[in-house]
Amino acid sequence: MSDFNTLELLTDPRGFATLWLSREEKNNAFNAEMIRELILALDKVASDASLRFLIVRGRGKHFSAGADLAWMQQSAELDYATNLDDARELAELMYNLAKLKVPTLAVVQGAAFGGALGLISCCDMAIGADDAQFCLSEVRIGLAPAVISPFVVQAIGERATRRYALTAERFGGQRAREIGLLSESYPPAELEQKVEQWIDNLLLNSPAAMRASKDLLREVGDGSLNPALRRYTENAIARIRVSSEGQEGLRAFLQKRPPSWQAQTTKEPR
16 A cells, blocks of 8 residues: 555554655655655545544654755745745645544654644644654744644644744653643653554544544534534434444443454554
């Protein structure tokens, strides 16, 4: 399932995929090719009904160093229209990841700078190593975190975004957890074991219910309590109660047995 130069997209027989950033020699820095391939990879994930969730990771020591400096230098020599096209591709990537139907989990080690924070913020959940380093570094080189800013604000709030976008301070995994960028941070030696625990936990859940919950949370995320939102939530629970997985889950609970989606095999990823 991996036909890319800058990525690997690996599917696990248990029903999930891992999307690896794979420019290890460049610390997984973004360039135009990687952004295009990420868009294509997310299209593949979106079209595969067998996948229950997606994990986003980086090969090597670092999650991603942000934008590739050589690519940025080339971009600086291009005109406004061409730079606008590049920005639109990056925006398409971020919006497609944020709106992906299946749950997404980012796993972070090493550096996660610039646009990498956008990628992490677009995921539903993120975990990382205590010694991971995060930075909204754009202002140090005369730029702004423009395309990623809506997602970073959603993840860590406007106040924290103002601080880190305007100071370009680095912060570690524990601080990332405190401000909400990471769901949890762990000692580096424990990270892989914790990833497996997160996978095992997600595999316990109804795939359809996770997708429905993600849709629901997207609708209620702005916090506006109004009649339309009330009707949406009423219809959402009614639909899932009568769905095949909703019925199976209730039967399994009453019969004190595992539901059908928990009967998974353990095989090597392909």
